[in-house]
Structures are given as structure tokens and as C-alpha cells.
């Protein structure tokens with residue numbers, strides 16, 4: 001037991017030191033996401049909504065939750081995950097649920113109007 005611990009301990013501490021991404025306030029995304037993956041995710045949000053980082057963030061203080069848009073975006077990540085996970089319920093068999101992204105609804109625009117059946121019915 002003791003021997004195993006001694007063997008494993010360096011591994012454990014290495015993971016703590018180098019394995020963690022160092023991001024401080026990830027509540028929805030994987031806390032151990034790599035820097036590259038987080039970058040790609042953030043770039044995709046900016047593209048999907050056609051906004052700059054500052055739409056959701058105070059620049060250089062990315063961990064802060066001061067901006068309403070960041071807090072909404074968190075809910076939207078939940079929503080997107082949920083729809084993907086239960087894709088079989090909503091989409092035809094041919095539809096690839098991994099193609100379901102923010103873009104599916106936002107289509108390159110941050111401010112979209114939810115469908116209103118009273119006004120928008122053709």
C-alpha cells in the first residue's frame with residue numbers, strides 16, 4: 001500500500017502542477033480543458049455570434065462574471081449540451097447532433113429574437 005502510494009505520489013503531484021489548465025472560474029466547461037481547447041471554444045463562440053471577446057468578458061479578467069452576456073452564455077452552453085445529449089428525441093436519425101451548435105440558432109448574430117407565435121405566424 002505504502003509502496004504504491006510512493007510510486008503514485010509523484011504522478012499525482014505532476015498532474016496537479018502541470019495537468020491543470022489554470023483557469024479559475026469554469027463552471028460548465030471541463031475544468032481540466034487544455035489551453036488550446038479553451039481557445040478554440042472561445043473563438044467559436046465569437047464566430048457563432050459574430051462578437052468580440054469583450055461582448056462577454058472584461059478583457060484580461062476573463063474569470064470574472066461581471067458581464068451579463070457571460071452569465072447568459074453559460075446557460076446557453078447548458079442548453080446546447082442538453083439538446084445535443086437528447087438529440088435522438090428532437091432530430092431525425094440522419095442529423096448529426098455534434099453539428100448542433102450556438103450557430104444553429106444564432107446564425108452569426110448575438111441578438112436573436114425568439115420566435116413569437118402571436119406575431120410571427122405566417
Ligand code: HEC
Nearest residue numbers: 023024025026027028029042045046053056062063073074
Ligand atoms: C458569448 C460569450 C463569450 C465570448 C464571445 C467569449 N467567451 Fe470566454 N467565456 C465565456 C464563458 C461563459 C466562460 C465560462 C465558462 C464556464 O463557466 O465553464 C468563459 C471563460 C473564458 C476563460 C476562462 C477564464 C477563467 O479563468 O475561468 C477565458 C480565458 C476566456 N473565456 C477567454 C475568451 C477569449 C480570449 C475570447 C475571445 C476570443 C472569449 N473568451 C470569448 C463566454 C464567452
Ligand code: HEC
Nearest residue numbers: 045069072073076077080101102105106110111112113114
Ligand atoms: C436553441 C437555440 C439556441 C442555442 C443553441 C443557443 N442560443 Fe443563445 N440565445 C437564443 C435565444 C432565443 C436568445 C435570446 C433570448 C432572449 O432574448 O430572451 C439567445 C441569447 C443569447 C445571448 C444574449 C444575447 C444578448 O444580446 O443579450 C448570448 C450571449 C447567447 N445567446 C450565447 C449563446 C452561446 C454562446 C451559445 C452556444 C453555446 C448559444 N447561445 C446557443 C437561442 C439559442
